[in-house]
Amino acid sequence: MTVWTPMDDGFADLSSHDTFTSGAPHNTFARLRREDPLAWSDFPGGKGFWSVTRHADIMELNRDNKLLSSARGIRMEDQTYEEYLARRTFQETDPPEHTRVRTLVAKAFSKPVIALFEEQIRVLCDEILDQAFQSREMDAVKLIARQLPMRMLGRIIGTPEEDLDWLVEKGDALIANTDPDFTDHVLDKTDTDAYRFMPFRSPAGADLFDYAKRLMEDKRRRGDDSGVLSLITRPDAEGNVISETEFRNFFCLLVAAGNDTTRYSIAAGLHALAHQPGLLADLQSGDGGIWETMPDEVIRWASPAMYFRRTATRDFEMHGKQVREGDKVLFWFVSGNRDEAAFEDPMRVDFRRTPNRHLSFGQGGAHVCLGMWLARLEVRLLFQEFAKRVRTIEQTAPHSFLRSNFVGGIKSLPVRITLQ
Amino acid sequence: MMAHITWILPDGRQIAADVADGVNLMNAAAMANVPGIIGECGGCLSCATCHVYVDEAWQEKTGEADGTEDAMLDATDAPRRDSSRLSCQIVAGPALDGLVLHVPG
Numbered sequence: 001m002t003v004w005t006p007m008d009d010g011f012a013d014l015s016s017h018d019t020f021t022s023g024a025p026h027n028t029f030a031r032l033r034r035e036d037p038l039a040w041s042d043f044p045g046g047k048g049f050w051s052v053t054r055h056a057d058i059m060e061l062n063r064d065n066k067l068l069s070s071a072r073g074i075r076m077e078d079q080t081y082e083e084y085l086a087r088r089t090f091q092e093t094d095p096p097e098h099t100r101v102r103t104l105v106a107k108a109f110s111k112p113v114i115a116l117f118e119e120q121i122r123v124l125c126d127e128i129l130d131q132a133f134q135s136r137e138m139d140a141v142k143l144i145a146r147q148l149p150m151r152m153l154g155r156i157i158g159t160p161e162e163d164l165d166w167l168v169e170k171g172d173a174l175i176a177n178t179d180p181d182f183t184d185h186v187l188d189k190t191d192t193d194a195y196r197f198m199p200f201r202s203p204a205g206a207d208l209f210d211y212a213k214r215l216m217e218d219k220r221r222r223g224d225d226s227g228v229l230s231l232i233t234r235p236d237a238e239g240n241v242i243s244e245t246e247f248r249n250f251f252c253l254l255v256a257a258g259n260d261t262t263r264y265s266i267a268a269g270l271h272a273l274a275h276q277p278g279l280l281a282d283l284q285s286g287d288g289g290i291w292e293t294m295p296d297e298v299i300r301w302a303s304p305a306m307y308f309r310r311t312a313t314r315d316f317e318m319h320g321k322q323v324r325e326g327d328k329v330l331f332w333f334v335s336g337n338r339d340e341a342a343f344e345d346p347m348r349v350d351f352r353r354t355p356n357r358h359l360s361f362g363q364g365g366a367h368v369c370l371g372m373w374l375a376r377l378e379v380r381l382l383f384q385e386f387a388k389r390v391r392t393i394e395q396t397a398p399h400s401f402l403r404s405n406f407v408g409g410i411k412s413l414p415v416r417i418t419l420q
Numbered sequence: 421m422m423a424h425i426t427w428i429l430p431d432g433r434q435i436a437a438d439v440a441d442g443v444n445l446m447n448a449a450a451m452a453n454v455p456g457i458i459g460e461c462g463g464c465l466s467c468a469t470c471h472v473y474v475d476e477a478w479q480e481k482t483g484e485a486d487g488t489e490d491a492m493l494d495a496t497d498a499p500r501r502d503s504s505r506l507s508c509q510i511v512a513g514p515a516l517d518g519l520v521l522h523v524p525g
Contacts (some may be wrong), residue, residue: 063462088480095464102466103491110468110495366464 014051014332015043015076015179017178017188017403024306028346029053029335031404036320046078047190049309049328053335057318059308060159061331062190062365065094068310068329070367075309075406076330077187077201078145086197087205087366089249095366101250104236105370108228110359114373121378124151127384133389133419140413145266148382152374153258157251158227160213167211171255172193172202172380198253201271212251226256237269262375264402264409265360266382268302271410272349274395282351283387294351295379301359303334305369306408308362335361335407393419423512423519427454427472430525439512445521446470446508454521463508465489471496473503474510475520481520482510498524 012025019025032039032053042048051252052058061068070095075077084092090101107113125148132143150168155160176182177192177200185192185202198205216229225234232250235241242250273280283290307330314325323329336359338346343353361369397414423437425448431434437452439445449457449470458469465488474482482505485493490508493500507521 059462063464065464099465099488103488106466106468106492106495111497124496138434361460364461366466367459368461368464372460 004185014041014330014405015049017405020306020408021401021403023401024303024334026338028117029332029338030340033335033339033341036319038323040321042267045076047328049076049330051307051330051335051356052303053227053332053339055088055339057329057357057359058336059315059335059364065147065310065366067313067316069094069096069313070308070310070372071310072311076307078328080196081198083201086140086245087199087201087249089199089246089253091253091367097384100236100241100368101232102370103182103364104232105228108231109370109373111373114377117152117374117391118377118381120155121152121381122385123150123383124148124245128382129385130203131133133417136418137414140270140415141263141267141411144382144386145263145270145301145413147377148257149262152262153255155375156258156289157215157254158219158224158226158229162213166255167208167255168259171233171259172207172210173405174200174202174252175256175260176402176404177202177369178405179411199249200256205248205252208255209248209251210249211391214249254346258371260407260409261369261371262378264298264304264407265302265379267306267391267410267413269298269379269383270386270415271395271399271413272298272301274325274393274413274415276349279349280390283383285336287318290351291380291384292355293354294383295376296358297349297351297353297354298379298383299360299375300337300343300353302409303337303358303360304407304409305360305362306330306334306406308367331359332347334361389419399404421514423514423517425512425516426442426518426520427452427457428475428520428522428525438517441513443512444508445472445510445519446506446511448512454523457507459508465492465506465508468495468506470490470507471498471524472507472510473522473523473524474499474505478501478516478519479503480517481515485509489509496524 007022010027010031012019012028036336037054039051048119070092074092090098126146150164154164163310173183177187180186192201194204195201217283309330312323312325312327361372394416396416399410399413400412402409421441425438425439435454438447446459446463461467463520485505489506493504
């Protein structure tokens with residue numbers, strides 16, 4: 001399948017959220033990889049930034065957190081130091097500080113511990129598809145892709161089922177803070193100054209914080225120390241406990257990150273099934289080996305976290321360009337994932353692609369996605385159950401993309417299916 | 421200088437490579453295409469996907485995991501053993517010439 005992005009003449013403005021409403025500008029990324037692999041962009045919202053677009057360069061630079069730090073912000077937008085302190089999570093720290101928090105939660109998200117959720121997730125997939133397929137025509141993002149990560153998040157955090165819709169609505173308002181479909185406080189269009197100390201500069205951060213505090217108090221009262229949140233509120237070996245701000249930000253990170261990335265991966269996978277002939281049949285071929293490789297290909301194809309930013313801690317030169325201390329440097333994972341030098345036929349979905357050294361999880365650096373095993377498992381099980389039931393899937397009306405230069409994905413996908 | 425390193429796969433197959441001094445053995449395994457050693461975080465102690473069992477004869481020379489590596493060894497896919505190390509934290513050098521590592525099944 002080729003992705004035709006008519007708005008993209010090869011010189012798209014990467015700083016504009018509107019650019020991404022027709023999908024990621026792959027023509028522009030292809031040109032940058034070819035002609036200008038360390039490209040400067042002006043940014044109307046603040047200081048300009050560098051874009052790293054080649055797979056090999058991202059891998060090389062991502063490892064070097066002494067040269068390129070996460071501790072001055074990880075988005076394109078500038079932050080004051082006060083805003084940074086108020087809003088940071090361990091995503092916005094470097095080793096060894098990052099490592100301290102990471103090791104607290106690493107086991108809970110490790111492959112064998114996540115694998116224990118398999119049957120639970122399969123049951124959820126069954127329920128979701130039962131419900132979605134009550135009609136043969138549906139918005140596959142709303143009724144399928146959005147549902148699974150949302151319900152799993154509830155299990156991981158330990159929230160009651162009835163709170164999930166509210167929770168995900170708030171999570172959407174945080175991470176999709178540039179899309180008027182998801183928030184009334186659109187980041188680049190309304191005055192969000194009052195929320196500058198809130199996660200994602202969004203009032204939803206405050207609502208989530210109150211919720212998280214209540215949840216933890218309830219759990220404490222009941223003597224319930226299960227779940228991921230208890231891991232980070234427990235004192236560490238030296239007796240340190242995290243501050244309320246740190247806890248709030250970690251909770252918001254879980255709600256936001258554990259939600260939309262997997263949703264947009266599933267959405268991209270369903271879109272591919274509807275457009276690339278043979279993919280669904282491939283899943284139904286009876287060859288179990290395909291399930292080892294397909295989740296990573298779906299996640300490569302989707303690249304929902306399109307970039308993360310670092311900040312140069314000293315001057316350096318690369319590709320004939322001079323990067324200065326304090327300059328913002330963006331790793332465009334979405335571009336690395338389509339790099340012709342790293343992938344054969346990168347614009348094609350190949351569920352058997354191996355090896356598949358994609359960058360969707362931020363591979364090659366300390367901040368590699370904590371939830372990657374959960375994401376892979378959710379994608380595998382959803383598509384396994386989908387392939388058992390569905391005979392055909394076709395798109396019935398145009399899809400639409402999230403308005404965001406940060407998180408990329410299809411937010412609505414009207415489809416018609418026939419069952420086996 | 422190079423150190424001769426051998427990886428023994430769960431099915432008994434062996435892969436060997438001469439690894440330049442100073443290269444960590446997660447990167448060396450990636451270059452030698454050793455299946456089962458992934459190294460998702462590039463050697464930053466964030467992922468535990470380069471887990472190996474050090475052959476008994478070599479455990480003294482490679483030493484024991486400590487600090488963050490020790491903590492991350494609780495997050496490996498295959499069960500942790502006394503001989504468990506994250507191979508990104510083992511660096512090739514003259515003392516390890518001939519080292520044998522077992523890739524977990």
